[in-house]
Amino acid sequence: MAPILEINNLFKSYGTVEILKDINVAIEQGDFLVLVGPSGCGKSTLLNCIAGLEPISGGEVRIGGRDMTSVSPKDRDIAMVFQSYALYPTMTVAKNITFGMKVRGVDQVTQAEKLAHVAQQLQIEPLLNRKPGHLSGGQRQRVAMGRALVRDPKLFLFDEPLSNLDAKLRVEMRTEIKSLHQRLGASMVYVTHDQIEAMTLATKIVVMKGGVIQQIGTPAEIYNHPANLFVADFMGSPAMNLIPAKARSGSAGTTIEIARKSGGSMVLTDRKNLSLPEDVIIGVRPENIADANAHSRPDSQEADCVIDIVEPAGADTYAVMELGGKHVTARLHAETTAAPGIKQRLAFDLGKVSYFAPDTGLRLN
Template sequence: MSFLQIDKVCKSFGPINVLRDISLDVEEGGFLVLVGPSGCGKSTLLNTIAGLEKLTTGEIRIEGNVIDDLEPADRNIAMVFQSYALYPNMNVGQNIAFGLEMRGMPKDERDAKVAEVAKTLQIEHLLDRKPGQLSGGQRQRVAMGRALVRNPKLFLFDEPLSNLDAKLRVDMRTEIKRMHQTFGSTIVYVTHDQIEAMTLGTRIAVLKDGIVQQYGTPAEIYNDPSNMFVADFMGSPAMNLIPATVRGHAIEMSRAGDDPLVLSFDALPVTVSARNGQDVIVGIRPEAITDAAGRGGEKSIQATCRIDVVEPAGADIYAITTLGGKEVVTRLHQDWSGSANQAADLLFNLEKIVFFDPQSGERLR
């Protein structure tokens, strides 16, 4: 049985349907990330789990028990907010211990638990400081410590890193990952940042307009997107989505200043080959288009393309060409010696190409 079950959940505010028939299962110790653009319903879903919003229809269960009618304080859930929500008049130790004190835990037990959590989060030296004396990253650790010390059944994180600068976000991602591995906690985490989603989650639910577009592991979401929205939203840079035409066992894409680029396959998916002479959208990640020096895969085709822009990125070089009338990002080795406004030989990994319907945006399999 799944630890957390979200079963056909709907939530409406008046005539506006914010969540639409959402069903998700999370195993004990799992790390579910809810990701999507602003307004997609991810924070509302988190609030229904916490009990801060009542469901319109559907059920939420923890360990098989329906929690919909329980007050937030009775759900044994800890929530870490974007704003940290620390008490400014209390020091760090008091902030961490506050929930335990409200539950009547004796002081010696509280102190022992606070010391244990503070050691794990490496904030022992901060216990006597007030929140106003802390950096953003330190405050986030305190908020995490306040949640951890309660040993709840479920942790909820609502965009906890969005107020931090870029480097600190990376550092705190590592801290949250380490916390999950150390404590084996079950976590539901909301973010609009797909990098956070890919690096943290054991499972990812991609939401748009209150509907789950795809639910799966990070690898499934990245390599096997169910529609064009998921393909475009997940990945940095995003998946290239290129208009093309089916020609028998091949696909044909217009190429700036040259004949069309034809990629021939041993076999196309049945739903694609059935569209002979019709248009499809070709999806291919930047790393599946590389320079001829390598990384192409066993089933690769080399083609010459004009490079429009070159963007060095340290370990790699991103080069932009134009196919099907769209800008296409390629990922080349750092020692690639080409330059902009010149032709270059590129390898297209056919094993990494997926296809979508141009009208519906749904995957063609």
């Protein structure tokens, strides 16, 4: 069966400026694809190319196996939810939701059935006779989603739909979109700059930078095996610690030497015989640096570290130290004894580390 969405060798330029460079990505029916990256990386432009709102400069976009390159947006069997909601202010919620069906000549009985079904799904039945001006941001977002849902399209496209909402409402709406996807089994493409949103919603993530795809993978693949330094630094909160080090292979494994602020170095032994250059950047997630007395993992290596800053955060306490000339964050238990200026015995889980080449930024293991 053909992928529901297939993008092959897509290029997009404005004059001599290349915005998207050789984009290749495909998703199956029911996938939730999230395009993530910093502002200006080309993710919204790519979404507009899929929708047909932007003409492409090269390559092709296929939806449901059909080449859409020269097909107008209205004939692509897609529904789009925008950041601005794009609701008609003079129409009631019910009319906003049914307007597209009315334009397409859908009979009134079907319109009423679809409206009732979607209103119940999104829990907006009490709002149907109100106008958008009398709704909260979260309610407007639900109406915009309702208008997309009644289309029953091959593909839903979301362009940063939650960025106008406050933090609490964003979390609620994220849960709502996730459960909606699970209930409908719909195929969705979602643009965000928020990597937490990407990690929680996606079945597949595309990380972009400067119009180039940096990595495509499941949330677990992207988080645990970032392809390069950019992905490692961008995905995760707090970000992965990226520490310059020296590596030497020997009979007992690979020795990793990290300079300390006070002089001397911290030495860890990765028991795997890795083929690493002498200069290397070691990537370790904050949760993979733990109190030595906490549950020890088979690949853990312990070392004494001088803590500079302690940040209590409810269930976790973040401890910041300096290693390899960088601020390094450890995610410790709330009841840790770590204190500023005090040496703390910490365990580094070398089974979970990533190694990167300092010159190319590419992953080495």
